[in-house]
Amino acid sequence: MDIMSIANSPAMWIACAIPVCFVVLQAVLFLREARKAGAEMGLTNEQMKNAMRSSAVTSIGPSIVVLSGMLSLLVTVGAPVGWMRLSMIGSVMFESIAAGLGTSAVGVTLGTDPMTAEALGMAVWTMILCSIGWVIFATFSANKMDKIEAKVAKGNTATMTMIASCAIIGVFSAMCASHLIKPVYQLALAADPAVVAGSWKNCLACVLGAVIMYVLNTVAGKKGIGWLKEWALTITILVAMIITALI
Amino acid sequence: MRERNKIWRKPKWITKTFYNEKYMPKVNRIGKLTGYLGVVLAFAPALMLAVVYGILPKGAALATAFIAGASSFGVLWFVEPISYFPVVGSAGTYMAFLSGNISNMRIPCASMAQVAADTKPGTEEGSVIATIGMAISIIINVSVLTVGAILGASVLSMLPDGVRAALNFLLPALFGALLVQFGMRLKKHALIMVVIALALYFAIGMGWFAWLPGASNWLGTLGCVFLSIAIGLATLKNNSKKEQA
Incomplete structure (x- = not known):
């Protein structure tokens, strides 16, 4: 067979x-x-x-x-x-x-x-x-890490919120930085130009994602447009993806 | 005497709430049971190959491959659950690691669910909402993959090249957008973290941490998460001192 x-x-x-x-x-x-x-x-x-x-x-x-x-x-x-x-x-x-x-x-x-x-x-x-x-x-x-976290925060809700919010920012700044800085060190290490060009595009997509999201969130927040808030992420990634692909 | 004993056994910061008394023990029970059972069930296809078709790899070759895999991913088995725990919590950890795709799907979905329900991360309500968000993302993700697998490679490969090229840019765009979404609440902190993250990833990219095994895979996330928490807690302490003064 x-x-x-x-x-x-x-x-x-x-x-x-x-x-x-x-x-x-x-x-x-x-x-x-x-x-x-x-x-x-x-x-x-x-x-x-x-x-x-x-x-x-x-x-x-x-x-x-x-x-x-x-x-x-x-x-x-x-x-x-x-x-x-x-x-x-x-x-x-x-x-x-x-x-x-x-x-x-x-x-x-x-x-x-x-x-x-x-x-x-x-x-x-x-x-x-x-x-x-x-x-x-x-x-x-x-469950063991849960106990450690509870001990660090001592049941203080503000501390727990701070830990979680900072951890989220930490994760996404790491994910973004990995895309943003890649073309820079590739240039420094004299990598293949085609590879570097690909990395620049990923870098651009990341920047566009951040900028478009900022604009949409600000507009939605100021004008109080509920549906825009909900769809902001989807619109952002679609537009950022399409613009990057077309350039 | 009995009273004192009780206080000693339960630290005072663990309050008696439905969340602590009923929900968390149940989460741990479900999590442990499904986690370990999941590990056993993961072998089903391997056993099927062995029992029905008599395909069983030789021990020596398998050991070679396993050692190669463990030396490239082994650190991640420990570092990733620790790095992501402050973000996803207990229920999230049980689910995210059995289903995979953590940074690209589970965390974005859990966090966006908290935004939609208007709950704060790190609170009991926020944790329940994150669990709901993560469970839904697993159900959707598995459904999409199931449709894709049944349609098969021949149909999937009909996607135009342009679309497939564009899909490469979805994740960087998603990460950029989410950084803004969650960074806007703590703007100064987020800016500092981006600078630190860029410096850290530059150093990793240049190979300055090559002496740490597999550092390029895990050092960035681990470093950023815990530096971010440390800086955040230090700021919080500083501010409360100022308020008291």
Whole structure:
């Protein structure tokens, strides 16, 4: 039997559906608890509905990015495994590297050489073994870190809000800086001009995203336009993406 | 005596609220159970290959690949949950690491949900709303991927090249927009953090931290999150001193 038809067989679809459904099940369980707690704590139905809608709208763009990254995995390890790996503990970059490490240990270069049975097994096992570390440590440590944070903040709400707000700013300044500064150090290191040009475009997209969001948020805030506030993020990333692609 | 014992066992900053007494214990129970069970279930496709098709990799080759993977990602297993915890909290940590795509999807969705519900990060209400936001983003994300996987590579590759090229710019634009969204509340702090982050990433890019294993993967986020918290807490302390004086 051809190896790619094994990789895309109904049996593999079933095996991969188990962990994928489990991820959704976990999300549903947490959603139910959080909604119950929210009602108990005095959050209005309106607030929770707004939260759900806003999150759904925000998910769509990044989901499509992941989907387009999934293409290469679908071709190399088959649709079911690619689907499962990106729905669970997944990130496109990590999965492709892990799959490549697995196959290269048995002498198959992922994406160039034809897939063999041995290499497929290696890719699947390596992706799984290399990804569970995150879940094991996160699951083990979550409640412990919660206790540490409570101790640091000593139950002071202002301190807790400060920690969380600063952490968010920290995460996104890190993500932005990684795109903004890349062309600069690539120039300093005399990288390939084509590579540097690509980095400048990412840098531009990041700047445009920030500027457009600033304008839209300010306008929406000053004029009190509710729908603009809600759609500002979606409009921003679409416009920034299109302008960058056209330049 | 009994009274004193009680006080000793419960630090005074843990208040008796529904959130602390009922919700958090349940979150931890669900989180631990689903987290560890998820790890076991992740092996389903590997076992299917072994049992039905008899494809089982040789131990030595697998060990080689695993060691190569662990030496490039191993630090991330520990650093990422610690870096992202102050942002996503307990329930968020259980969910985000089982589902993945943390910085590009889970955190943006959880944070935007808080904005939409008009709750503050770090509060009990904010944490419940973030959990709702994250759960919804997982459901949407898995649905989109499922449609994509069923349509298959042949259909997906029909996306025009221009669209696929443009998609590369979505994440940088999203990060820029979110930095503004959350930075506007603490403008001065956000500006300082951007300067620090640029300096840190420049140093990492130039390879000045090459002596730290895999630093380019984790040092930036870890450094920025904890520097940002440290600076924020220092400012808070400073301000309260000024108020008292």
